[in-house]
Amino acid sequence: MKIVFIGASSLAIATAELLLQGDHEIIIIEKDKAVIDELIEKIDCVFMHGNGSKPAILKETDPDSIDVVFCLTKSDEANIIASLVARSLGIQRVITRIEDVEFEHICIELGLNDTIIPTLNNARYLANIAAGRNILELSAIIRGNVRLFSFIADETCEEPVGDLDLPKHSRVIFLYRDNVFQPTDEETKLKQGDEVVLVTTTDEYEQLHEKWSNGKAM
CATH class of the missing domain: 3.30.70.1450 (Regulator of K+ conductance, C-terminal domain)
Structure with a gap:
């Protein structure tokens, strides 16, 4: 599969490293050149310098060939906009990361059906561990x-x-x-x-x- 990550967050890098084990084609779009310079020697994938929320940048990845786009920047608003741009370019599978749960219903109303809230999910898991509950994955x-x-x-x-x-x-x-x-x-x-x-x-x-x-x- 051809998979594009918008934002080189720690979650994006960890996910990309796992996917690279399956020989998938990975492209990471990051607007901070310093971050790219730090990662380029550590992970064997294609890096693009630019704002992934801009249609012109995402078009450079050949949207018709993309299987999945992960919008994993540290900004909820940027992730939502980037997701909408990806959908407008015909990319069918778009994963949107948000941290503010108030954005969840907005994402659903916008048709962003694959929305993840990592902090909330982790918080629930940790709360259950603290309470001594045996959580079945x-x-x-x-x-x-x-x-x-x-x-x-x-x-x-x-x-x-x-x-x-x-x-x-x-x-x-x-x-x-x-x-x-x-x-x-x-x-x-x-x-x-x-x-x-x-x-x-x-x-x-x-x-x-x-x-x-x-x-x-x-």
């Missing part, structure tokens, strides 16, 4: 073609979970209402703004995404 239980999908309910979804027109192998498993976990059953009535989480399959994921365009993989 999600990767250990999500196997084969099983996937998780979530969407934000709008006014058209204010109905019981059991009335949702879901594909055969897809099920609602819980929701977040005002960021509070809430289990669901067939009678649970959705409200506008609920983040609804489903378990589904790879094949049915696309059907769900077509139905709820603000949805995202989890």
Whole structure:
């Protein structure tokens, strides 16, 4: 695969190093020349000096050949803009890093479905460790073609979970209402703004995404 990183953050470099083990083509775009000079001898990939939020810079990477773009700068705003630019150039898979959770719904509304919040995820993990809980890694239980999908309910979804027109192998498993976990059953009535989480399959994921365009993989 051809993978482009916008921003040479520590997360970007660590991810790039892992991907290079699989012989993928890696391009890192970084606007700080000093950072490039420091890294160029340490990691065997292509570096480009420039602002990855600028369409002209990203066009130099031949967007039609790119499989994935990771927007991993230290600025949420820059990552969102760079993601939108990448999407406008026809790149289908764009991963957007944000730190401020208030941007999450904005990303969903903009169609940036692959949004990650590393600090929040790490904080939850550390809090569980501190509490002495034995956390089962999600990767250990999500196997084969099983996937998780979530969407934000709008006014058209204010109905019981059991009335949702879901594909055969897809099920609602819980929701977040005002960021509070809430289990669901067939009678649970959705409200506008609920983040609804489903378990589904790879094949049915696309059907769900077509139905709820603000949805995202989890």
